[in-house]
Each structure stands twice: as structure tokens, then as C-alpha cells.
Amino acid sequence: MDLKDQLKNLFPDHEVPNEEDSVKDSERALWIQEAPIVCKYEKRKGKPVTILDGYTGDKEDFRELAKGLKTHLGVGGSAKNDTILIQGDYRKEIMEYLKDLGFRVKRVGG
Template identity: 30%
Template sequence: MSKKNRSGIIYSTNPEFEFNDSDDEAETLAPQHQDLRIWLERKGGGKVSTVIKGFVGKNSDLEVLGKLLKNLCGSGGTVKDHEVQIQGDHRDKVITWLISKNYKAKKAGG
């Protein structure tokens, strides 16, 4: 069963109601217009991960960016929920690379 967000609509008494399943993704912004935040999240077992949030654009473009960043860090990770998660603390390396590619990026969180 699909777990798509249907904006709280459960049932409609209108016989002509049709739910619009619009998966319109936002157009990917140019790197200089992206405002990315780099977080360090602590997971269970003392593990940490670098999380890049704030990307505006298509999921496919975020997947490409995530793959480039994982290759840069030589580490595993994933792209989900509109953010890139990389295993380990690679904030400085990620920020340096993103700035060299004209992205606006800075550290966030405690």
C-alpha cells in the first residue's frame, strides 16, 4: 500500500471528487542559489553522520549530488527525505567542496 501524503483527505462525500496525485518536483536551482546547511547527527552506538539539508530541486539531481559527495568522502551514505546522509564526520571536507562548486553552504546545529 502506498504511503503518500494525501493532505489529510481520508474520505469525500462528493461523488465527483478526484484526488490529484501531483508529484511535481521543484525545478532545481542553480548552485549559487542553493542554501545548504551541513549538520552532524549522532546515531545509536556512538556513530555520527554528516547530513546536508536545504537542497531545492529534483530528486534525481539530489541523488547525483549525494553520489558525488559520498565518493569525495570515501564513505557510505544515503539520500532520503530531501537530504544527503554520509557516514562519519566529513563536514569540513563537504563544505570546502560545495563552496568550490559555487554552492552556498555552512555548518548548522550545535
């Protein structure tokens, strides 16, 4: 008797949702905006930081975009006050990632 059968015995009224019908969070489309996202580089306390500013979509999409960027790059960062901070100079990689998602990106500074 496997785990699914045991759970069926414990909860006979529970219906298992079809996997095809459920949409994964990563497959959910982000809101694409008209104005470009500004990608700039700064040094804060002597450390390089890439800053993304200008996203005007939903807060949930904003958090999802920040998490996707950090996961894709394998680095740390934060997302607050409509600004995404990524630790390190990843302007090129971030711009390619955002263009693949369908965003317009504008590079500011060097």
C-alpha cells in the first residue's frame, strides 16, 4: 500500500486536483509594462550593487520578478519601495533575463 492509498483511506472525501488544470507560479505570466525598467549600477559601502527601478505592476508580480532574478543569478538582494537591489554587477545578465521575459530595459550609467 503506497502513500496515496493510505491518504485515500484517511480522507475518503478528498478529491485530488488534476495536475494539468493547476497553473504553477513560475508559469504564471507577469504583467508587462509600457515604460522600460531602469537598470543601473552603483557602489554602496564599497560593494557593487545593480539597481532595477521603474516597475509599475502588481506587488505580487514585483516580488515574483525579484525572486526569479535572484534565483536565476544565484545571488542575494532585496525588493522594497518599488526597487530591486541585486548584489554585484549583473547588468548584462539581468537585461538579457528581463528581455527574455518580454520587458523593455534601459541601461543607465557606464
